[in-house]
Amino acid sequence: MTATSGSAVQIAKAYTEAWMKNDVDTALGYVAETAVCKAPNGVFEGKEGFQTFIGPFSGSLNGATLIDALGDDAHAAVVYTLAAPFAPDFPGMDYLTVENGLITEVRSHFDLSPLIQAGGTPQH
Numbered sequence: 341m342t343a344t345s346g347s348a349v350q351i352a353k354a355y356t357e358a359w360m361k362n363d364v365d366t367a368l369g370y371v372a373e374t375a376v377c378k379a380p381n382g383v384f385e386g387k388e389g390f391q392t393f394i395g396p397f398s399g400s401l402n403g404a405t406l407i408d409a410l411g412d413d414a415h416a417a418v419v420y421t422l423a424a425p426f427a428p429d430f431p432g433m434d435y436l437t438v439e440n441g442l443i444t445e446v447r448s449h450f451d452l453s454p455l456i457q458a459g460g461t462p463q464h
Contacts, residue, residue, distance in 0.1 A: 348438035352416035353409045355443060356434065359394045360404035360420070367394060372442040379448040393448075400425055414438055 351370055358367035368387050377384040377393050384393040403423035409416055416436045424430040432450035436443050 347411070347413050348416040348436060349409050349411045351438050351441065351443065352411065352418050352434070352436045353406065355436070356406055356409070356418045356420065359398045360401065360406065360422075362398045362401070364391065364395050364398055367398075370443050372439070372444045375442070375444050375446070377446040377448060379446075380450060390446075402428075411436075 355367050355370040358364070358370070368390060371387055371390050373387060375386065375390060377390055379393060382393075384390055401422055401424060405421045407419040407421060409418045411417055414437065416438070418434045418436065420432055420434075422430040422432060430450070432448065434449070435447040437445040
């Protein structure tokens, strides 16, 4: 998959829905080569960094629900709940920047305490 025309909201939803279904290759198709993801457990750069960030996590999910996505042509906020192995109702939110049809930055926000309390490590 390559650059997609459309608003940041459409691109953010497609990206999120893909990784929620463990379709990491499709999700990465929406990501620019030089994209940066800033998350509570680190900074991940480029497509390889995104693969490191979402690949293992996406594959461990028992389910996911996209609650809402809103924004404009260049930015989107996506709110979701995940059924993770360490928490059945794990909320998260991503703020994405889109340029030329590709995601250039994701600021991922979630609380790591359920993972830590379950004995997991924030470095997935």
